[in-house]
Amino acid sequence: MNELSQKQTLVVHGIAGAGSVALATAFTYPLDTMKVLIQVGSSTGKELDHAHVLTRLLSVSGNAGLFNGFGWLLVGRIFGLGARFGVYEILSAFYKDGRENNYLFASEALLAGVVAGAIEAVISSPFELIKLRMQVSSASYVPSSNFALEKGARTPLIARLLHGCYPDRRALDQYIGLISTLKAKNTNLTSALLEYPWTMTGSGSPPSVSNVRRPSDIISLEGWSTLWRGLRSGIVRDSVFGGVFFSTWQFLHQAMLDWKAAGMNPPPRLNEEVGPLSPLTVSLTAGFSASVAAAASHSFDTTRSRSQCTVLPKEYKGQGGQHSLLKLKKS
Incomplete structure (x- = not known):
């Protein structure tokens, strides 16, 4: 009976996680399309702005162009994020094994995030390439x-x-x-x-x-091999993102626990005794950590986007x- 309950809990968490990823991806996908078009369309001394890109996109493909390639990104993100957080949990459990207070250092979270990001890049690369090609196509004029x-x-x-x-x-x-x-x-x-x-x-x-x-x-x-084009810059991008995100999150999360524990009497001996944090606070902290990680890895993201947008026919x-x-x- 206990095993059945654990399996049901795992299925429920899996469905909830996939639904959350789908909702978040759908909400932010138009912004991702704009970002990709600016990255591949800008050049030295000629940087595109959001208004120009949006006008071009709507004139070529209409509103549907904002979501061109959404399905490929959704599938790739479900597998990629599953691999990222799965690998991170395994490595963090290894680091915390034997510690009484279940504590994880920020440096350990950094290393675990780097490994998790590298694995995520390998898994999600084919889906991202097809997604990017479709996004660029949605803003490309067909020759007369x-x-x-x-x-x-x-x-x-x-x-x-x-x-x-x-x-x-x-x-x-x-x-x-x-x-x-x-x-x-x-x-x-x-x-x-x-x-x-x-x-x-x-x-x-x-x-x-x-x-x-x-x-x-x-x-x-x-x-x-084209499905993994730009893999090196992709691995660096996701490794930097994963390392910065998890280490920043771990540092801020521990700081919030310490802040909450400061007003408790008697002082808690373990993190579990502090109790859960506010969902709003946790969400804002995760968003801030992701913003810092995105800023740190953005240059590598631009490099990979431009590499994937280049068509290189193999020798026939x-x-x-x-x-x-x-x-x-x-x-």
Whole structure:
């Protein structure tokens, strides 16, 4: 009977935790979309502001664009936060083992948070990449059909690796014009260029994020390893966030317990004897700790966002790609 009660308690806590994560994610997701668009759209001397980003987003995708990719972030956050707090609880239990007052030092919370953040980054990386691609796509204009190649001109390679993408006719004509002065034996230069991944867009530039946002498109064009692109900066970001968050929270939580215990007579011997703290105070303390951690890790978050927004086609080694590349080299 006791085991059944424990299982029910675990299920209830799991459902409540997932619901809390979903509610918090939905509430803050539009702000996350704005943050990502500012991070990837700003450059040196040209920083975007919130008004410009919001106007662009609403004009391209409407209000629905604010929540584009929400499902991917929700799934990734449930798994990621579960791993973060699960690993932290295991490590903190190891540190507190054998101590009478169940006390955890801030330095120990820092180390546990660093490890927990690193594991969270590995688990949530694929979900964050897809989420970011969808957010950027929601604010990206689709090229006008007046300058797109007709559907019949799409090569099998483009149809397979870039679903729904039609190369820019104007850019392709300019690209062909630049190399038309070279001596070439290949009479069908356009088709040969479109068989090479770096020129599938018609201009020699990498494909747009709006054309490579679905998991199948990302894997076929860029490879499985792309799902963990920017992992090093992601590990540093989440490690810094986890370490600063848990250490700050532990320090402030212990300070609040000591403050409450100061007015008790007789003075409590253990933290458990102090009693629970005010839910509002605990929430404000957690929010402050998260704010400090976010400020400390923000630069690494920007680095990772820009890395994940870059499309890097893998070297296509299929028969068509090799044949077209050989023809270009002979030209």
